Amino acid sequence: MSGELGKHVRKVLPGETCAIISDSNVASLFVETVAKSLRSAGVRSTLITIPAGEKSKTLKQAGAICDRMIAAGLDRQSFVIGLGGGMIGDISGFVAAIYHRGIPHVQIPTTLLAMVDSSIGGKTGVDTRDGKNLIGAFHQPSLVIDDLEVLKTLTRRQFNQGFAEIIKHAIIADAKMFRTLQSGEPGSARALQRLIERNIRIKSRIVAKDERDQTDQRALLNFGHTVGHAIERAGDYRKFLHGEAVSLGIVAACAISVKRAGLPPNQCASIVDLLGRFGLPTQLPPKFPRKKIFDALKFDKKFEAGKTRFIVTPRIGVAYVAKDVTLDDIRDAVQQL
Ligand SMILES: NC(=O)c1ccc[n+]([C@@H]2O[C@H](COP(=O)([O-])OP(=O)(O)OC[C@H]3O[C@@H](n4cnc5c(N)ncnc54)[C@H](O)[C@@H]3O)[C@@H](O)[C@H]2O)c1
């Protein structure tokens, strides 16, 4: 983690106090360097650590964080730094959105998934008993700092799950990147940096067209996520990592795309093959209860008034929102997983 961080923050934000929100794994790895760098740039930080894992992304936890920020004397001039993966990015952004009706948010993503996806676009929020991200706010970060060094402490499994979102971006918007990925994992730090930059550009471009998710543009980023979120929930947020559930969701979305959008079966096969090459699951464990997934689908925000808005791909590099995908189509695809 770079010692330059404090300087970058100071260039963008005038505040002299901040909360660093992190989780129990990440804090012990990087928080000292971050706090020290901020201190030398004249920023006083209060560290708030919450237990690692999706189970911490709750309204109750967000409330507890706010209470600690109040107790630490943080005010409207303060800002929030989210230091961690997507879980921390989402909850710290949500806290920043509501604290004193909104204070600046700095994202320091520490997972590949967070760098290429969750740290961009300003969607913040928490999960409820009934589903993921059901409570939240749009709150764009004032600054996102990506330091590739931090990725070195990720497990292979955690690193690989980021590729689910990268492959998703390729499928919906970048056929060339899909072909690059087919030739293997980025072999050097420079190649990884280029890949991350490319994904940031893809996501930012889509978000910029539809920041508030009101037209069908931003919805394209949900490719693979309707079934993916249901799988995550059915596995009680423990069995599958977000990216792993999304990988399975992509497989289901591709099967539906073959049926409803004319995706050539060989392109569907290439997608499944690519996911597998990055160590991502493409089949459910045989004994996994499919019914649980189907039950979880009804909590999806996209099933408004019983109608589905399902993202399909007619060919790699292109996606659109289909209105004719039925719940039966989805059920069939889940059965086949
Ligand atoms: N806001 C958005 O647009 C958006 C988009 C995609 C995903 N998300 C959210 O992101 C979350 C998933 O993100 P995630 O996979 O990064 O989850 P995460 O934040 O739970 O991180 C995964 C695990 O890796 C550990 N970790 C993080 N950085 C590490 C590092 N550098 N070294 C070692 N361990 C490290 C964490 O402690 C955690 O145990 C979900 O909550 C999902 O809903 C949000």
Ligand SMILES: [Zn+2]
């Ligand atoms: Zn995702």
